[in-house]
Amino acid sequence: KGQYNEAITQYLEALKYDSQPGIYYTIAKNYYRINKLSSALHYSNKAVENDSTNTEFLMLHATIYSASHLDDSAATIYYKIIKLDSNNVTAYFNLARISEPKKPSLALSYYKKVVDLIGPEWNALIKIADLNERLGNVDETIKTVEELLKLNPSELNLQKLLIESYIKTKNFEKAIALLNEAQISFPDDPNLLEMKGNVLIQKGLWKDASTEYLKLVKNPEINFENKIRIGTAFYLQGEKDSVTY
Numbered sequence: 001k002g003q004y005n006e007a008i009t010q011y012l013e014a015l016k017y018d019s020q021p022g023i024y025y026t027i028a029k030n031y032y033r034i035n036k037l038s039s040a041l042h043y044s045n046k047a048v049e050n051d052s053t054n055t056e057f058l059m060l061h062a063t064i065y066s067a068s069h070l071d072d073s074a075a076t077i078y079y080k081i082i083k084l085d086s087n088n089v090t091a092y093f094n095l096a097r098i099s100e101p102k103k104p105s106l107a108l109s110y111y112k113k114v115v116d117l118i119g120p121e122w123n124a125l126i127k128i129a130d131l132n133e134r135l136g137n138v139d140e141t142i143k144t145v146e147e148l149l150k151l152n153p154s155e156l157n158l159q160k161l162l163i164e165s166y167i168k169t170k171n172f173e174k175a176i177a178l179l180n181e182a183q184i185s186f187p188d189d190p191n192l193l194e195m196k197g198n199v200l201i202q203k204g205l206w207k208d209a210s211t212e213y214l215k216l217v218k219n220p221e222i223n224f225e226n227k228i229r230i231g232t233a234f235y236l237q238g239e240k241d242s243v244t245y
Contacts, residue, residue: 004030021050025057032064040064055081055088062094071098089117096127104131120147129161141165156186163195167202175199190216194230201234210234 011027028044031037044061051057058081065074075098081091096110108131114124125148132141145162149155159182166175179196186192197212213234217227 004034019050021047021054021057024050025054025060028064029060032060032067037064037068041068052080053084055085058084059090062091066094066098074098087117089114092117093124100127100131104134107131108135120151122148122151125151129158133161133165138165138168142169154185156182156189160191160195163192167195167199170202172199172203188215188219190219190222190226197234 008027008030011023011030015023015027024043024047028040028042028047031040031043041061041064044057044064047054047057048061058077062074062077062081065071065077075095078091078095078098081088082095085091092110092113096107096114099107099110108128111124111127111131115121115128118124125144129141129144129148132138132144142162142165145158145165148158149162152158159178163175163178163182166172166178176196176199179192179199183189183192183196193212193216197209197216200206200209200212213230216222216230222230
């Protein structure tokens with residue numbers, strides 16, 4: 001009924017007669033539900049002390065640590081879970097999430113493990129693509145985003161990320177092909193127009209590039225500052241090109 005405080009009172013009474021770990025676990029879970037984390041941690045610790053091999057008890061214990069911003073302690077528990085169950089996808093995923101801010105390479109390895117265990121799962125692949133992008137692993141980013149687009153071929157943000165990655169690796173033909181495909185559905189998207197202009201410049205197709213940039217400059221929805229930025233970028237590319245050649 002959602003009456004967690006009343007439930008806790010009954011379970012605490014039950015403990016007086018039978019201190020089995022399952023009751024400690026249930027009390028901890030109900031304290032967690034009402035955000036009383038200190039009490040939740042106390043009782044989850046009691047459950048784990050009484051049964052240190054129960055992965056359900058350990059998972060709640062780690063979850064409470066995470067909610068309490070004690071990520072190192074949570075990670076220690078997730079490692080214990082993996083030792084007990086090397087195929088525990090949730091533990092790997094949560095370890096990856098905890099590791100992301102300070103240890104992106106380690107987080108990347110955990111997300112890859114998730115994919116190894118359950119196949120090309122969307123959330124894990126998104127994280128892999130993001131971390132590879134942060135770490136500058138452009139080829140790996142391309143590989144992952146190509147997998148993601150197989151799952152959702154119309155996702156514009158993924159298409160843009162893949163186009164940017166193709167441009168970084170100077171794979172201009174693939175970039176143009178994907179730009180043309182994306183523009184069928186989003187013909188006036190400013191980012192796509194600018195990326196296409198950029199690719200055409202790098203291919204030396206200045207006339208074609210100017211057509212794309214003029215679409216941007218004439219677009220009434222783009223503010224003046226951005227039009228100046230776009231025009232300046234086009235001019236600077238021209239300066240660079242004239243120096244090179």
